[in-house]
Amino acid sequence: MDDQAGKGLAGPRAVIIGRPIKHARSPLIHGYWLAENQIAGSYDRREVMPGAVAATLRDLRDEGYLGGNVTVPHKEEAFAACDHLTERARIAGAVNTFWFDGPDLCGDNTDGIGFVGHLSETWPDWDRNPAEIRLMGAGGAARGLIAPLLDRNVKTISVTNRSRDRAESLCSDLKTVFPDAKLSVLDWKDRGLGLGTVDLLVNTTSLGMAGQPSLDLDLTPMKATAIVADIVYIPLETPLLAEAGRMRLRRLDGLGMLLHQAVPGFERWFGVRPRVTAELRQEVFADLLGQG
Ligand code: ATR
Numbered sequence: 001m002d003d004q005a006g007k008g009l010a011g012p013r014a015v016i017i018g019r020p021i022k023h024a025r026s027p028l029i030h031g032y033w034l035a036e037n038q039i040a041g042s043y044d045r046r047e048v049m050p051g052a053v054a055a056t057l058r059d060l061r062d063e064g065y066l067g068g069n070v071t072v073p074h075k076e077e078a079f080a081a082c083d084h085l086t087e088r089a090r091i092a093g094a095v096n097t098f099w100f101d102g103p104d105l106c107g108d109n110t111d112g113i114g115f116v117g118h119l120s121e122t123w124p125d126w127d128r129n130p131a132e133i134r135l136m137g138a139g140g141a142a143r144g145l146i147a148p149l150l151d152r153n154v155k156t157i158s159v160t161n162r163s164r165d166r167a168e169s170l171c172s173d174l175k176t177v178f179p180d181a182k183l184s185v186l187d188w189k190d191r192g193l194g195l196g197t198v199d200l201l202v203n204t205t206s207l208g209m210a211g212q213p214s215l216d217l218d219l220t221p222m223k224a225t226a227i228v229a230d231i232v233y234i235p236l237e238t239p240l241l242a243e244a245g246r247m248r249l250r251r252l253d254g255l256g257m258l259l260h261q262a263v264p265g266f267e268r269w270f271g272v273r274p275r276v277t278a279e280l281r282q283e284v285f286a287d288l289l290g291q292g
């Protein structure tokens with residue numbers, strides 16, 4: 001743990017909390033931007049035990065931190081500890097970015113805008129026409145993604161999840177915030193149905209992650225213009241993306257979301273909107289290869 005907390009240190013400071021925290025990539029990303037923007041601040045990491053999140057966040061405020069990030073397994077605990085939440089954090093039920101407003105703790109969830117930011121940068125035309133989206137999974141990651149997607153030019157989102165009840169509760173929660181959204185639930189066994197009209201397929205499940213089975217899905221019916229996205233980034237080319245590549249479909253990997261979700265936090269704490277560049281992506285990619 002390289003915790004450099006303590007009042008009196010020069011410069012603005014932010015921090016990431018989680019457990020384990022050793023392999024978190026956010027310190028690399030924010031450290032890169034601090035150096036690039038010549039800001040004499042720091043971005044620290046702190047290992048926190050489950051149950052201790054609310055108390056730690058108060059301590060961080062008292063130690064003079066401006067805010068920080070939350071990673072697994074603390075995103076829900078941080079959510080519960082916040083005095084103020086953004087709407088997208090409320091829908092996600094999880095907080096990955098926090099800051100202090102006087103004594104108050106404020107929380108956001110930037111995973112979804114990170115995903116959409118990466119998508120729009122890579123394939124700017126993706127929602128030129130109303131997009132038909134197939135969301136695979138209805139867990140925490142899907143909850144984080146869905147509200148920022150619904151803010152765009154979207155025709156329909158069909159959600160499919162192994163446990164159907166989770167997909168149903170996600171859709172019914174969303175209906176209260178987006179009453180006009182066209183959402184539907186598909187049985188997991190039917191996850192390949194109707195793929196011929198889908199413009200964007202997003203895997204938010206852990207299937208395809210190193211050590212996990214791959215997502216069993218036949219992409220053959222998909223249109224040539226369709227985009228296949230995976231939020232898994234270890235490995236960067238999941239079996240799903242490899243199959244999409246063989247079919248010459250457009251692809252979006254999970255690393256871009258990791259980089260783009262960090263942008264709003266950095267801007268809030270350090271006052272500069274940072275850039276996601278090919279060089280930063282290469283640095284983080286090399287780090288992933290080194291540490292697995
Ligand atoms: P996260 O916060 O990363 O989304 P999660 O909330 O545990 O983590 O959700 C993991 C997702 O992967 C869920 O959609 C889960 O399906 P269930 O809700 O049915 O558990 C999905 N998932 C994990 N293992 C799976 C498997 N072997 N087959 C199908 N879906 C799986």
